[in-house]
Amino acid sequence: MGDNVKLYNSLTRCVEDFVSIDPKIVKMYTCGPTVYGYAHIGNLRTYIFEDVLQKGLEYLGYDVKRCMNITDVGHLTSDSDTGEDKMEKGARLEGKTVYEIADFYTKAFFQDLELLNIKKPAIIAKASEHIDTYIQMIEKMIRDGYAYFSNGNVYFDISKAHHYYQLSGKNPDELMIGARDSVEEDQSKKNQADFVLWFTLSKFENHIMKWDSPWGVGYPGWHIECSGIASKYLGEYLDIHCGGIDNIFPHHTNEIAQSEAYFGHKWCNYWCHGAHLNDQSGKMSKSKGDTLTLSKLQSEGYSPLVYRYFCLNSHYRSQLVFRKEAMDIAAHSLTKLRNKVTKLDQSGKLLDEQFQFYVLKFKEAFSHDINTSQMLTIVYDVLKDGDLNDLTKYQLIKDFDRVLSLNLTVEMDEVINDEINQEILEKIEQRNQAKKDKDFLLADKIRDELLSKGIQLIDTREGTTYEIMD
Ligand code: AMP
Numbered sequence: 001m002g003d004n005v006k007l008y009n010s011l012t013r014c015v016e017d018f019v020s021i022d023p024k025i026v027k028m029y030t031c032g033p034t035v036y037g038y039a040h041i042g043n044l045r046t047y048i049f050e051d052v053l054q055k056g057l058e059y060l061g062y063d064v065k066r067c068m069n070i071t072d073v074g075h076l077t078s079d080s081d082t083g084e085d086k087m088e089k090g091a092r093l094e095g096k097t098v099y100e101i102a103d104f105y106t107k108a109f110f111q112d113l114e115l116l117n118i119k120k121p122a123i124i125a126k127a128s129e130h131i132d133t134y135i136q137m138i139e140k141m142i143r144d145g146y147a148y149f150s151n152g153n154v155y156f157d158i159s160k161a162h163h164y165y166q167l168s169g170k171n172p173d174e175l176m177i178g179a180r181d182s183v184e185e186d187q188s189k190k191n192q193a194d195f196v197l198w199f200t201l202s203k204f205e206n207h208i209m210k211w212d213s214p215w216g217v218g219y220p221g222w223h224i225e226c227s228g229i230a231s232k233y234l235g236e237y238l239d240i241h242c243g244g245i246d247n248i249f250p251h252h253t254n255e256i257a258q259s260e261a262y263f264g265h266k267w268c269n270y271w272c273h274g275a276h277l278n279d280q281s282g283k284m285s286k287s288k289g290d291t292l293t294l295s296k297l298q299s300e301g302y303s304p305l306v307y308r309y310f311c312l313n314s315h316y317r318s319q320l321v322f323r324k325e326a327m328d329i330a331a332h333s334l335t336k337l338r339n340k341v342t343k344l345d346q347s348g349k350l351l352d353e354q355f356q357f358y359v360l361k362f363k364e365a366f367s368h369d370i371n372t373s374q375m376l377t378i379v380y381d382v383l384k385d386g387d388l389n390d391l392t393k394y395q396l397i398k399d400f401d402r403v404l405s406l407n408l409t410v411e412m413d414e415v416i417n418d419e420i421n422q423e424i425l426e427k428i429e430q431r432n433q434a435k436k437d438k439d440f441l442l443a444d445k446i447r448d449e450l451l452s453k454g455i456q457l458i459d460t461r462e463g464t465t466y467e468i469m470d
């Protein structure tokens with residue numbers, strides 16, 4: 001089963017054949033949200049990619065055991081070990097308790113997942129509820145010489161890790177420079193790039209979420225939560241670990257170091273990272289503040305599944321720039337697609353051989369490093385295939401929608417944003433004027449500009465209209 005699935009592995013920087021440790025079960029860990037604010041649509045792009053990965057593997061017949069954490073403690077405002085805890089900062093800004101903040105944004109996150117047809121991982125674990133697991137791991141790492149207590153904190157000694165630089169591809173000098181640039185030399189650390197496993201009160205006096213530990217009252221570092229939760233629920237070996245590309249360093253690099261130190265062997269075989277969604281000004285990030293959330297998108301007239309369709313149109317490893325024009329095209333295409341599917345006549349007999357032929361093609365597209373745009377193309381190929389009857393087309397698309405999850409068999413109109421519609425009409429007006437002025441160069445330029453955005457102008461005797469291309 002699934003012998004020919006190929007996945008890009010960030011660890012080896014190659015597309016590799018995927019082979020799970022247990023031939024039937026895939027153990028998959030995906031880093032969850034930091035719940036001090038709403039997820040932005042960039043975060044959600046990563047969860048969509050992970051959802052397709054899980055469902056694609058299930059489509060191939062694997063049983064996917066997936067675990068996700070909820071970061072409700074320990075992630076500081078800086079990726080190095082400095083700054084305020086993100087949760088505490090969120091609570092301070094909103095005048096609520098950390099627990100209220102965590103609870104509110106965790107619920108909001110699950111609501112987003114539901115709206116995007118993202119399957120909830122079978123195991124969801126809050127970082128704050130697994131303190132004993134981290135303490136027990138840290139104790140063992142200290143015993144085995146991988147970690148040390150110094151000046152109030154417990155650190156991981158990166159010089160003891162076997163392949164510390166493999167995942168990030170960074171070199172030790174780069175890391176040293178990075179560490180020196182960002183904070184003044186920390187005398188407590190053996191190596192400047194050592195990271196904290198456990199913080200104690202001595203450093204963070206006002207911290208609200210804190211627990212007793214052998215090293216004093218304090219709280220865990222950010223990275224240990226994922227190693228702890230993954231090991232508790234998925235055991236000593238992982239098949240796949242996912243996250244956004246920004247997680248490669250330091251988060252996943254440190255997860256590998258801790259887990260391999262703790263277990264004494266290689267921990268996870270495949271590391272899959274999704275590229276970022278950018279806005280016009282660059283990477284979308286929670287800390288930048290004014291980011292696009294799913295509910296903002298909805299208030300602008302886009303349904304969550306249009307966003308899912310927009311994401312599936314590009315490969316998960318390619319950066320994607322959020323553009324409203326592209327969302328309008330996605331809205332239009334999805335409506336058209338659903339209209340075609342729901343109009344299919346469902347009487348008659350299923351053509352088994354053709355059905356299997358397309359299922360294979362769909363599986364191949366997924367197996368080729370999750371080629372979602374090709375998976376969508378196959379949906380269109382099915383609709384166009386004159387040798388298929390309607391029932392077979394319908395059943396195929398319904399089957400593919402187990403992975404695509406776009407509600408393709410449900411009749412729904414996606415509203416095209418009026419503002420954008422207005423913009424196109426204005427461009428048409430400008431082009432008409434240019435033609436009247438005999439400025440054909442400008443007229444053609446306007447037409448080509450629209451065409452490059454997937455908007456085709458149609459000149460008729462009654463005037464110019466437009467069509468958004470599939
Ligand atoms: P956070 O809640 O900030 O910890 O992030 C949750 C997930 O979203 C992580 O897997 C991040 O790597 C990922 N992520 C963060 N920013 C982006 C972005 N702009 N595009 C795609 N994924 C992102």
Ligand code: ZN
Nearest residue numbers: 031032226251
């Ligand atoms: Zn993580």
